[in-house]
Amino acid sequence: DSLEADGRPLLYMSARGRPLTQARVREWSKAPGIVVLCGRFEGVDQRVLDARGFEEVSVGDAVLAGGEAAAMVVIEACVRLAPGVLGNIESTLEESFEDGLLEHPQYTRPRTFEGLDIPEVLLSGDHKKIDQWRKRMREETTRERRPDLWEAHLANQQAKGDPKPGKPKE
Known part of the structure; x- marks a missing residue:
C-alpha cells in the first residue's frame, strides 16, 4: 500500500x-x-x-x-470510526460488511406506518428470537441483493467448518 x-x-x-x-x-x-x-x-x-x-x-x-x-x-x-465520533464504537461491529453480510432492516416508531407493522418478533422481548430473526434477515438480504457477498460468506463459513452453510432457515 x-x-x-x-x-x-x-x-x-x-x-x-x-x-x-x-x-x-x-x-x-x-x-x-x-x-x-x-x-x-x-x-x-x-x-x-x-x-x-x-x-x-x-x-x-x-x-x-x-x-x-x-x-x-x-x-x-x-x-466516523475515529474515537469519540460515534456514541458507541462497538455498534460499528454489527453494521453491513463487518462479517460479510449486509445489515438487517431497522424499525422505529410508530408501530404501524402506512399500514405496515413492525415485525412481531421485534416487539416480543425475546432476545434469542430477535437475534435469530436479525441473522435470517441479514442472510436473506445479502443473498438477494449482493450475491457476490453471499458466495464469499458461504465460502468463509465452509472454511470455518460450518456443516450447513447455505440458504438460511425459513
Missing part, C-alpha cells in the same frame, strides 16, 4: 481504482490521517501517481466529473 513518510495513506480517487471496502476504511482510519488526491474530468498526470505512490481507489462502478464526491465518501467512512 501507498504510505506517506509519516504513515498516512496516499489515495487517488479513480474509477479504475481498487474498490472501496469497509476493511480498507478500518485500516485507513487507524492511520494518523489520509491524503486524498482528486482529479477533474480526465484525472491527473500518471507520473504524479507513480512518483508519489498514490493508491487508486474507486467508490463504485460509475464515472464522476471529479473525485471530490468520492473523497467525501472515503473521509466520512474513515472519520
